[in-house]
Amino acid sequence: MTDYDVVVVGAGPAGSIAAKTAAEKGLDVLLIEKRQEIGVPVRCAEGVSREGLEKFVNPDSKWIASEIENAEIISPSNHKVVLSAENAGNEVGYVLERKIFDRHLARLASKAGADVLTKTSAVSFKRENGTVKLGIRSMGEFSEITAKIVIGADGVESRVAKWAGIDTTLKLNEIESCVQYLMTNIDFDDDTTYFWVGRKYAPGGYIWLFPKGKDAANVGIGVMPSLAEKSAKWYLDRFIEEHFPDGEIVEVVVGGVPVKGAIDTAVADNVMLAGDAARHTDPITGGGIINAMSAGHHAAIAAYEAIEANDYSKEFLRKYDEKWKLDFGESLVRNKKLQEKMMRLDDPTLDRLAESLEGMPIEEMSVRRLAFELFKKHPRLLWDLREFIV
Amino acid sequence: MKKLIVNRYRCGYCGACVAVCKFNANELVETYLEIYEDKCTLCQACVRTCPMNALEVVE
Numbered sequence: 001m002t003d004y005d006v007v008v009v010g011a012g013p014a015g016s017i018a019a020k021t022a023a024e025k026g027l028d029v030l031l032i033e034k035r036q037e038i039g040v041p042v043r044c045a046e047g048v049s050r051e052g053l054e055k056f057v058n059p060d061s062k063w064i065a066s067e068i069e070n071a072e073i074i075s076p077s078n079h080k081v082v083l084s085a086e087n088a089g090n091e092v093g094y095v096l097e098r099k100i101f102d103r104h105l106a107r108l109a110s111k112a113g114a115d116v117l118t119k120t121s122a123v124s125f126k127r128e129n130g131t132v133k134l135g136i137r138s139m140g141e142f143s144e145i146t147a148k149i150v151i152g153a154d155g156v157e158s159r160v161a162k163w164a165g166i167d168t169t170l171k172l173n174e175i176e177s178c179v180q181y182l183m184t185n186i187d188f189d190d191d192t193t194y195f196w197v198g199r200k201y202a203p204g205g206y207i208w209l210f211p212k213g214k215d216a217a218n219v220g221i222g223v224m225p226s227l228a229e230k231s232a233k234w235y236l237d238r239f240i241e242e243h244f245p246d247g248e249i250v251e252v253v254v255g256g257v258p259v260k261g262a263i264d265t266a267v268a269d270n271v272m273l274a275g276d277a278a279r280h281t282d283p284i285t286g287g288g289i290i291n292a293m294s295a296g297h298h299a300a301i302a303a304y305e306a307i308e309a310n311d312y313s314k315e316f317l318r319k320y321d322e323k324w325k326l327d328f329g330e331s332l333v334r335n336k337k338l339q340e341k342m343m344r345l346d347d348p349t350l351d352r353l354a355e356s357l358e359g360m361p362i363e364e365m366s367v368r369r370l371a372f373e374l375f376k377k378h379p380r381l382l383w384d385l386r387e388f389i390v
Numbered sequence: 391m392k393k394l395i396v397n398r399y400r401c402g403y404c405g406a407c408v409a410v411c412k413f414n415a416n417e418l419v420e421t422y423l424e425i426y427e428d429k430c431t432l433c434q435a436c437v438r439t440c441p442m443n444a445l446e447v448v449e
Contacts, residue, residue, distance in 0.1 A: 034419070034420050035420055035421065036420070041402075041403065041421070043404055043405075119420070121419065121420070155405060156404075156405050156406060156408075156409040157405030157406075157408035157409050157417075157418050158409075159417070162414060168409075169409070169410065169411070169412045170409045170410050171410070172410065172435060172438060172439065175406060175409060175410060175439060177406055177439050177440070177441040178404075178406075178441055179402070179441045179442065225410075225435075225438040225439045228438075230443075231440060231441060231442060231443035232441035232442075233441055233442050233443060234443070252402065253402075254402025254403070254404040254406075254441050254442055255402075255404045255406065255441070256404050256405060256406025256407075256409050256410075256439065256441070258409065
C-alpha cells in the first residue's frame with residue numbers, strides 16, 4: 001500500500017493544475033487518469049479567454065489553434081451582432097488544441113514532482129483512521145492507496161462526489177447536451193467565433209463555430225434536455241445540412257456540460273471537488289476551463305494548509321469553498337439567474353433585439369449601448385434584466 | 391420486461407447520462423458505459439440527455 005498526501009482523480013485542467021500546485025508546495029501527489037491518453041477523447045469546444053489562461057500558463061503555439069478578435073451572434077432570422085472578443089464573454093480569446101494542452105498541463109504536474117498514472121481508475125473509496133483508502137485499478141491490476149486528501153477532478157460524471165456524499169446530480173435543466181464536429185470545406189473568418197441563438201437552432205442552448213486554424217472549425221451545439229424534443233446530434237445535423245451542406249466532418253466530439261450554477265459545497269471530509277465535478281462551469285457560456293484551473297489551484301492550496309494543520313475535516317476544508325466562491329462563485333450564481341431569464345426569451349424577441357443592434361460598429365457596441373437599445377425596444381425586458389446590466 | 395440498453399456503436403462516452411442519474415445506475419469506465427440494471431428505474435433522464443440518442447428503453 002502506498003501513502004500519498006494528495007490523490008487527484010482526473011487529469012483535465014482542474015486535476016493537473018491541482019497536482020502541479022500541490023507538488024510545488026512539497027506534497028506527495030498522485031494524479032490518476034482513467035483514460036489511456038490524457039486529453040482524449042476531447043469533450044470541449046476549446047474556447048478560452050486570454051487573460052484567464054495566461055494566469056496559469058504561458059501560451060504556446062503548440063496548443064493554440066486560433067486567436068480570436070470578434071464574436072458574431074446570429075439570431076434565428078439571421079440578424080447579426082458583432083462584438084469584440086473582450087466584450088463577448090470570457091470564452092473567445094483563444095481556441096485551444098485540448099489534446100495537446102491537457103498533456104502539457106499533466107507534464108507540468110509531473111515536472112513539479114507529482115506521480116502520474118494513466119489507464120488508472122479510482123474504483124472504491126473508504127474513510128479509515130482519518131484518511132481515505134482508495135481502490136485503484138491500473139491497467140487491470142487492483143491495488144489500494146491511502147490519501148490524506150482526495151481531489152475529485154473527475155468531470156461531469158464524477159464518482160468521487162458520490163462516494164464523498166456530495167450530491168451533484170444534475171437535473172434536466174442543469175446540463176447542456178453537446179455534440180461537436182471538427183469540419184473542413186466550410187467558409188468562416190478565422191479570427192471570428194460565431195454563435196447562433198434561439199430555440200429554432202438549439203432549444204436551451206446555442207450553436208457555435210470556433211475556428212481551428214484557417215481551414216477547419218469546431219461546429220457544435222448544446223441543447224437543454226428539459227427543452228429539447230430531439231437529441232443534440234439531430235439539431236446539429238439539421239443545422240449543418242442547411243448552413244454547411246458541403247462541409248466534411250473529420251472528428252466527432254460529445255459532451256455533457258454542467259450548467260447548474262454554484263453548488264452549496266464542494267467539500268466533504270478528506271475530499272474536495274474541482275472543475276466539472278464541482279459544476280464550476282459558466283451557466284451562460286458553458287465555458288469551464290479557467291474556472292477549473294482556478295479551482296484546482298485553490299484546492300491544492302487548501303490541501304497544503306490542511307496537511308500543515310493535520311486536519312482533513314470538512315470544516316477545515318471549507319476554506320476551499322470560500323476561495324472558489326470568492327473567486328468565481330458569484331458569477332456562477334449571477335449567470336445562472338441570467339440564463340434562466342434568457343431561456344424565457346422566444347425567437348421573435350431575440351430577432352427584434354438583434355435587429356435593433358445589427359450593423360452597429362464594434363467599437364460602439366457596449367453594455368451601455370445594449371441597455372439603451374433594450375430600453376427603447378423592450379422596456380419590460382430591461383426591467384427583468386436590470387440587476388445584470390447596471 | 392423493460393430495460394435500458396446502450397447502442398455502443400453510437401455512444402460518444404461523454405458521461406452526460408451518468409451526471410443526470412440519481413440512482414447510480416450507470417458508470418463510464420474509461421470509454422465504456424456500464425449500465426446496472428438492478429439500480430435502473432427506467433426514469434429515462436439519461437435517454438433524454440444523451441447527445442447521440444444512444445440510449446433506449448426496450449421490452
